[in-house]
Amino acid sequence: xxxxxxxxxxxxxxxxxxxxxxxxxxxxxxxxxxxxxxxxxxxxxxxxxxxxxxxxxxxxxxxxxxxxxxxxxxxxxxxxxxxxxxxxxxxxxxxxxxxxxxxxxxxxxxxxxxxxxxxxxxxxxxxxxxxxxxxxxxxxxxxxxxxxxxxxxxxxxxxxxxxxxxxxxxxxxxxxxxxxxxxxxxxxxxxxxxxxxxxxxxxxxxxxxxxxxxxxxxxxxxxxxxxxxxxxxxxxxxxxxxxxxxxxxxxxxxxxxxxxxxxxxxxxxxxxxxxxxxxxxxxxxxxxxxxxxxxxxxxxxxxxxxxxxxxxxxxxxxxxxxxxxxxxxxxxxxxxxxxxxxxxxxxxxxxxxxxxxxxxxxxxxxxxxxxxxxxxxxxxxxxxxxxxxxxxxxxxxxxxxxxxxxxxxxxxxxxxxxxxxxxxxxxxxxxxxxxxxxxxxxxxxxxxxxxxxxxxxxxxxxxxxxxxxxxxxxxxxxxxxxxxxxxxxxxxxxxxxxxxxxxxxxxxxxxxxxxxxxxxxxxxxxxxxxxxxxxxxxxxxxxxxxxxxxxxxxxxxxxxx
Amino acid sequence: xxxxxxxxxxxxxxxxxxxxxxxxxxxxxxxxxxxxxxxxxxxxxxxxxxxxxxxxxxxxxxxxxxxxxxxxxxxxxxxxxxxxxxxxxxxxxxxxxxxxxxxxxxxxxxxxxxxxxxxxxxxxxxxxxxxxxxxxxxxxxxxxxxxxxxxxxxxxxxxxxxxxxxxxxxxxxxxxxxxxxxxxxxxxxxxxxxxxxxxxxxxxxxxxxxxxxxxxxxxxxxxxxxxxxxxxxxxxxxxxxxxxxxxxxxxxxx
Numbered sequence: 001x002x003x004x005x006x007x008x009x010x011x012x013x014x015x016x017x018x019x020x021x022x023x024x025x026x027x028x029x030x031x032x033x034x035x036x037x038x039x040x041x042x043x044x045x046x047x048x049x050x051x052x053x054x055x056x057x058x059x060x061x062x063x064x065x066x067x068x069x070x071x072x073x074x075x076x077x078x079x080x081x082x083x084x085x086x087x088x089x090x091x092x093x094x095x096x097x098x099x100x101x102x103x104x105x106x107x108x109x110x111x112x113x114x115x116x117x118x119x120x121x122x123x124x125x126x127x128x129x130x131x132x133x134x135x136x137x138x139x140x141x142x143x144x145x146x147x148x149x150x151x152x153x154x155x156x157x158x159x160x161x162x163x164x165x166x167x168x169x170x171x172x173x174x175x176x177x178x179x180x181x182x183x184x185x186x187x188x189x190x191x192x193x194x195x196x197x198x199x200x201x202x203x204x205x206x207x208x209x210x211x212x213x214x215x216x217x218x219x220x221x222x223x224x225x226x227x228x229x230x231x232x233x234x235x236x237x238x239x240x241x242x243x244x245x246x247x248x249x250x251x252x253x254x255x256x257x258x259x260x261x262x263x264x265x266x267x268x269x270x271x272x273x274x275x276x277x278x279x280x281x282x283x284x285x286x287x288x289x290x291x292x293x294x295x296x297x298x299x300x301x302x303x304x305x306x307x308x309x310x311x312x313x314x315x316x317x318x319x320x321x322x323x324x325x326x327x328x329x330x331x332x333x334x335x336x337x338x339x340x341x342x343x344x345x346x347x348x349x350x351x352x353x354x355x356x357x358x359x360x361x362x363x364x365x366x367x368x369x370x371x372x373x374x375x376x377x378x379x380x381x382x383x384x385x386x387x388x389x390x391x392x393x394x395x396x397x398x399x400x401x402x403x404x405x406x407x408x409x410x411x412x413x414x415x416x417x418x419x420x421x422x423x424x425x426x427x428x429x430x431x432x433x434x435x436x437x438x439x440x441x442x443x444x445x446x447x448x449x450x451x452x453x454x455x456x457x458x459x460x461x462x463x464x465x466x467x468x469x470x471x472x473x474x475x476x477x478x479x480x481x482x483x484x485x486x487x488x489x490x491x492x493x494x495x496x497x498x499x500x501x502x503x504x505x506x507x508x509x510x511x512x513x514x515x516x517x518x519x520x521x522x523x524x525x526x527x528x529x530x531x532x533x534x535x536x537x538x539x540x541x542x543x544x545x546x547x548x549x550x551x552x553x554x555x556x557x558x559x560x561x
Numbered sequence: 562x563x564x565x566x567x568x569x570x571x572x573x574x575x576x577x578x579x580x581x582x583x584x585x586x587x588x589x590x591x592x593x594x595x596x597x598x599x600x601x602x603x604x605x606x607x608x609x610x611x612x613x614x615x616x617x618x619x620x621x622x623x624x625x626x627x628x629x630x631x632x633x634x635x636x637x638x639x640x641x642x643x644x645x646x647x648x649x650x651x652x653x654x655x656x657x658x659x660x661x662x663x664x665x666x667x668x669x670x671x672x673x674x675x676x677x678x679x680x681x682x683x684x685x686x687x688x689x690x691x692x693x694x695x696x697x698x699x700x701x702x703x704x705x706x707x708x709x710x711x712x713x714x715x716x717x718x719x720x721x722x723x724x725x726x727x728x729x730x731x732x733x734x735x736x737x738x739x740x741x742x743x744x745x746x747x748x749x750x751x752x753x754x755x756x757x758x759x760x761x762x763x764x765x766x767x768x769x770x771x772x773x774x775x776x777x778x779x780x781x782x783x784x785x786x787x788x789x790x791x792x793x794x795x796x797x798x799x800x801x802x803x804x805x806x807x808x809x810x811x812x813x814x815x
Contacts, residue, residue: 298677299662313667325660397651400652404668
């Protein structure tokens, strides 16, 4: 009764090639479906677009300015340095702040008969669709304007090719690095290596910044141009300096620099393609075989980590113990801890030491207690910000706490305490390291006091963000993955929380600026009391809200399938 | 007091997501001591109904009572009497089995020594003691169901609500879970579970409700619902499935 199927019809069915265009359409569709019926998501996305356009516009004007002012030398400088900064930004910002948009999760493609080449090029093209990429493209358009004004159509054409190549480079670098970093962190054994890797990468920023500082201080254009020329030949700024090469009569450099860029992009994509494969197949088995312990002990004793004898063996204690374990065992949380540790040490050291002009020994821009206070304000807020999506980390597992009916205040207090057990020692270390580095031990108190005040105020505000602004994280192994195309808008909410926390802790900095030596002694106790008070108040108020919103919160953090 | 109230009483439970009605008014009485099967095809609203019944999802309308305590108005008492194993919900799976049980026990306000004793016993009975320091995330599907069941049983609830307890479970683990549930009901407990596996329901349940498109289509004791036919026949008829004529999908045969 079945119609016989001849061989030609079954095997000869035309297999159409999958072009990267399909991935772009898929991504647009996924983004579009995300917005369906969610007015606030559209609003957040629009805000994200506006901010992106604002940044793009500013960058465009800054980069076009040398051309408008007809200053060839300065145009070369800005192209090289701005290009380098943009590429570095794409390298570090996804790691540190924003996460990477993983609307298209590579694991979903594992079963489809796609060649890896098709997959990589498709995912790559799809990654180009997004506010940051488009903003970068528009912003760097300013270099083309400069090149056109200074060198005519030829220079403009070369530079137009250059900014497209630059954009590809930026996206490739962010994809390859986050993907590789994620693979690294997934394995427990290399987590220390990962920390070192990030530290080294961050440290590379230091020398560069000091070099720039000293060059600016000396206003030695000759030397600065030399540096710019060198940077122009590295992948960092190669695509962004081709236009100026034409202007300055070095047209022969254009194909070379584009080749450098192309080779770099190819290498990055190859790297990405390798880690993509492990992200596709390696999610289920993490290969974590641990030796049986000789003496397991009773279940309750095993839940509590070593060194927590002081914790009561009850609901609160269990919550703290579970959170303590999770900050270390959950790759996403571990990634955010490690990143904060690195950023928390490097940012203040660079902000203050770079200002001191270590390189040439000139002290025309002194570090001051006020400047230290400001950088501490930033670090303290950054520390608190890791909790902004604390329920999102749990995902649907949070259902256990809802079923058990944990009171909101107990829940939040336990989470703060567990996180602070990791963070407070770090904060103390940061203030001591900074004080010793600046050779001003007397400032340690001010630094620590401001840190605690900013951290406490930040926690108070972050708790509300975590209850109201929670969102589901995708269930992938990539600790940097964000879910929807609205990732940028989420970051905006975090930035808003930071501004609020900064305002709340600002009195500490003002006191540092106004009061004299007395404050060196008062800052620590006052800051500590302020921070603890703010955190306690936040727990109290947000706990009430959480009590009423537990099922709704569970809904928002449960990934939709 | 447990004599006069049904173990679980749902009245007019309703929920819509955006424009889609998931559950359109469910009334259900689960008698104390019964083994209750909630049957339905995929997407019928089983998980949504059970989530609203145990306090995980706020209903748009209606109420749920556990042994007389309103789940949404008096959650503390209701939740004490209730043990839940949700489906598709992750456990705190970066803990080991023993750690997870200890966490659930303490979260329920139990005494640590009682937690230790019961957790050890449960791990032993469910054959999870060998897993040692393996994290729950690395467990097999059957082991995950078993540890989920252990978490739900730990505090000795009077009513056990299980969403798809036999989904993706191997026959050995399924037999073990069945055995434990039967002992629990024999000891005076009440079990409500959802499933679309007819044999399991026919073998275990005293009562059955068939849910389709967000409403209850048939309800009663197992014999009342199936009459003298096979349960599967009744189910397919009620749900309105279609039978293949053999003309379509012809290209599948060669």
